[in-house]
Amino acid sequence: xxxxxxxxxxxxxxxxxxxxxxxxxxxxxxxxxxxxxxxxxxxxxxxxxxxxxxxxxxxxxxxxxxxxxxxxxxxxxxxxxxxxxxxxxxxxxxxxxxxxxxxxxxxxxxxxxxxxxxxxxxxxxxxxxxxxxxxxxxxxxxxxxxxxxxxxxxxxxxxxxxxxxxxxxxxxxxxxxxxxxxxxxxxxxxxxxxxxxxxxxxxxxxxxxxxxxxxxxxxxxxxxxxxxxxxxxxxxxxxxxxxxxxxxxxxxxxxxxxxxxxxxxxxxxxxxxxxxxxxxxxxxxxxxxxxxxxxxxxxxxxxxxxxxxxxxxxxxxxxxxxxxxxxxxxxxxxxxxx
Amino acid sequence: xxxxxxxxxxxxxxxxxxxxxxxxxxxxxxxxxxxxxxxxxxxxxxxxxxxxxxxxxxxxxxxxxxxxxxxxxxxxxxxxxxxxxxxxxxxxxxxxxxxxxxxxxxxxxxxxxxxxxxxxxxxxxxxxxxxxxxxxxxxxxxxxxxxxxxxxxxxxxxxxxxxxxxxxxxxxxxxxxxxxxxxxxxxxxxxxxxxxxxxxxxxxxxxxxxxxxxxxxxxxxxxxxxxxxxxxxxxxxxxxxxxxxxxxxxxxxxxxxxxxxxxxxxxxxxxxxxxxxxxxxxxxxxxxxxxxxxxxxxxxxxxxxxxxxxxxxxxxxxxxxxxxxxxxxxxxxxxxxx
Numbered sequence: 001x002x003x004x005x006x007x008x009x010x011x012x013x014x015x016x017x018x019x020x021x022x023x024x025x026x027x028x029x030x031x032x033x034x035x036x037x038x039x040x041x042x043x044x045x046x047x048x049x050x051x052x053x054x055x056x057x058x059x060x061x062x063x064x065x066x067x068x069x070x071x072x073x074x075x076x077x078x079x080x081x082x083x084x085x086x087x088x089x090x091x092x093x094x095x096x097x098x099x100x101x102x103x104x105x106x107x108x109x110x111x112x113x114x115x116x117x118x119x120x121x122x123x124x125x126x127x128x129x130x131x132x133x134x135x136x137x138x139x140x141x142x143x144x145x146x147x148x149x150x151x152x153x154x155x156x157x158x159x160x161x162x163x164x165x166x167x168x169x170x171x172x173x174x175x176x177x178x179x180x181x182x183x184x185x186x187x188x189x190x191x192x193x194x195x196x197x198x199x200x201x202x203x204x205x206x207x208x209x210x211x212x213x214x215x216x217x218x219x220x221x222x223x224x225x226x227x228x229x230x231x232x233x234x235x236x237x238x239x240x241x242x243x244x245x246x247x248x249x250x251x252x253x254x255x256x257x258x259x260x261x262x263x264x265x266x267x268x269x270x271x272x273x274x275x276x277x278x279x280x281x282x283x284x285x286x287x288x289x290x291x292x293x294x295x296x297x298x299x300x301x302x303x304x305x306x307x308x309x310x311x312x313x314x315x316x317x318x319x320x321x322x323x324x325x326x327x328x329x330x331x332x333x334x335x336x337x338x
Numbered sequence: 339x340x341x342x343x344x345x346x347x348x349x350x351x352x353x354x355x356x357x358x359x360x361x362x363x364x365x366x367x368x369x370x371x372x373x374x375x376x377x378x379x380x381x382x383x384x385x386x387x388x389x390x391x392x393x394x395x396x397x398x399x400x401x402x403x404x405x406x407x408x409x410x411x412x413x414x415x416x417x418x419x420x421x422x423x424x425x426x427x428x429x430x431x432x433x434x435x436x437x438x439x440x441x442x443x444x445x446x447x448x449x450x451x452x453x454x455x456x457x458x459x460x461x462x463x464x465x466x467x468x469x470x471x472x473x474x475x476x477x478x479x480x481x482x483x484x485x486x487x488x489x490x491x492x493x494x495x496x497x498x499x500x501x502x503x504x505x506x507x508x509x510x511x512x513x514x515x516x517x518x519x520x521x522x523x524x525x526x527x528x529x530x531x532x533x534x535x536x537x538x539x540x541x542x543x544x545x546x547x548x549x550x551x552x553x554x555x556x557x558x559x560x561x562x563x564x565x566x567x568x569x570x571x572x573x574x575x576x577x578x579x580x581x582x583x584x585x586x587x588x589x590x591x592x593x594x595x596x597x598x599x600x601x602x603x604x605x606x607x608x609x610x611x612x613x614x615x616x617x618x619x620x621x622x623x624x625x626x627x628x629x630x631x632x633x634x635x636x637x638x639x640x641x642x643x644x645x646x647x648x649x650x651x652x653x654x655x656x657x658x659x660x661x662x663x664x665x666x667x668x669x670x671x672x673x674x675x676x
Contacts, residue, residue, distance in 0.1 A: 043499050097462070124435070127491075127498070130465075131494070131495055134488035135489055137488075139485075141481055150472035150475075152469075154466055154472075165382070
């Protein structure tokens, strides 16, 4: 039998996400049970499709943050369980709709739900998950947290529309991009952390600290994702590299390269941007332009700056193991692109 | 100057929907202003698309029912305004998604939003409207009504998935169909009326009466729609007739005809069902089968039965002009298919 001390040591040695998994395991078991039961329906296609996505091995980072934020200010459990499950449903609803909008074939290493059940079912099951998310929130009776999450829901959709409107738009600015990643990604991280803190009765300072932590972590997270889509800081080519380019997504690495490249370099980018059939050689040529102008490194530097802001936001929260862990989680999220 | 008496007389002579419009005009002006302001966004495509749909001349029957239900038990206004606008946003979000799911080209006599802005924008703006709907509900602070509407939201999506799963399924039963129309249509009518009553502090009896009124009216409404899609009781062919057939939608007229037709008649139906390019002659042949088995008349008879149930539900509500008007609205909704 493995001693508790050994378990703790092993956990400490593990990476911060695994340590977060261990620290939130009791509550996350409740969250996962709730997620499964609320994905159920007498209409077979609903649980079939929903569970296919939900059980496909996502890390469930967002609901873990809700649970962790609740534990930071109290013992956890309580309404945090419902909010965590609701946050994950909102996220999964977004994934289902995004895969339709982006014509994505793959998600989490297997065919996207829309490739198995079709676009129509993906749209409607996304709507179902969103409705179930709101039902779980309503059950808490906590109208203030409902306000945070319903606002996040509208802002996320608005951000997705903004991103869509800017697709292939060469005039997209870094400020436009900052607004897109805030709205489409960071606001849900923000809400996930904020409602977790609220569920444990955090005061205004604590609530605001966790909101800022989530917001900044979410921005860093998306910046890293967008750098990784071009191979990360090292520009290493691997699977899925160039997806954003082929979809015409105006992310920071490409915005900066377009702004600073010469005529020939801009032509290399624009000839591949938004071209679903752009070759790997074309993607490599674009990454070479990015490396000449250091745009992947600078994207990661911006991610680092937001990561620091996330960590600093926790300074007003009393010191604890959970606080230290949340600081480490930020570090780890950024490290994955080096 | 037209005297008030003359105005009242003219209003009484008008059809019930026009009289409902007149009776709810003051509150509906507030609802319409709220709808317009909440469809706004700094992302231009959002209000452009949302207003294109919202201002395309729908009757706004659902929010009018919310306002009317509130007036039935009180003076109206108050939180009913927010709930009415939220109900209309939920309905419009559904229309945007349905048009994508059904590949519909037209909506309310003009090109569907997806034909102008594309499927992607229609999906995302639908999500935005749903998020805004929940924000308007949250502002009321009324968690019980939020429960009614969030539940409706999930059930509606579930009903749409069920309908999708049953598309072209020759084993679909009248019971399956009853569940589809309850979930996809009637539950929102039910919620619209119920939260209106709740917003005026109706007691449990009043709340339940309005919920039943809305539910039964909604079922009648959808049955009439489904009969109209084959020309109504008279089987008169006109624009859009046969859309459901071509989309493979298993509505009651076709379910009954398949159940009772002989081999040759079933073949006439199955050769056209779900065929986007079925000719008008094929549709006419299917309608002829329906007339031989009386399935359009029987669909309308079922609509009438639900209409009666809606009217009877109001018997427990104290007599008033508004109650009489809500009774007449039911009659009118069914009459449109004769």
